[in-house]
Amino acid sequence: MSRKKKAASAQSTQQLMGIDSLKDYCISTHMGDLVFFIIKPTNISVLPDTSITARIYALLNVMKGLAEVEMLALNSKESFEYNKNFYQERMEQEELPAIGKLLAQDSQHLDRIQVLMASSREFYIVVRLREDQGSDVFPYLSRIEQSINDNGFTTRRATQQDLKRMLGVYFEQNVTTEDFEDFDGDRWVTTKE
Known part of the structure; x- marks a missing residue:
């Protein structure tokens, strides 16, 4: 086995995905921390054209107000x-x-x-945090969440379990697990105290 293959096989799943750690509020990568806001979808098939146009304009306002925003849309159910x-x-x-x-x-x-x-479907607005934000990060995230809500969208910041579920659906199509473990088989390990 080549040295490169051995190094890759010794990496954890998180390392292979480019994730340094999962925090309570974000995914840390070598390219910065990613904070995910879950957007509750709207059924636009029942809305008139003017309402759809208004929703698009509101989303445009959210996007142009934040330079470090990205969007993500995922299936939240299994594919058959x-x-x-x-x-x-x-x-x-x-x-x-x-x-x-x-x-x-x-x-x-x-x-x-x-x-x-x-x-x-699940929709996320992803904010890539700058390293220089330090202790100002939570007020900054609250302002972003408020801005999204003020533009007519129902949103909340993803928790660590939400992030694990999102990664499970995205990488594994696993939608049946309710609580994701930090380590595979973690629930079966008992410790003597």
Whole structure:
């Protein structure tokens, strides 16, 4: 095994993702701390055109008011594409009509679930903190949160568990875990006191 591969295999998952640490309020990376604000989505399909235009203008106000803002949109639910592809392949190979019919029903069930979850998105406004902010960081973050809320969006700053869940969904498509551990298997370790 080459030296480069050995070094990569010895890295933790956090290191491989470029994360130095997860703090209570941010993700620390070598390029700065990233603070995430969770934006509650609005169903724009039921809004008139004028309201949609107003929402876009309000988002524009948020974005132009903060130079260090980035946006992130993620699926907050599982994708069933692999499962649907598996059912499709099995239906093509299946010789028994009864089994083929059951596979078709399973595939249709996954389609219905996916349609119900189609609007399950999570939106984040990401703020990259400068190193020189020091102790002024929390009042600064409160002003940003207030600015977002003043522009008509419902938001809150992501907690450490929110950040772990977001990373779990983004990297692993894991939406079933409620509490993420700091270390894999951490819940099974007991210590004598």
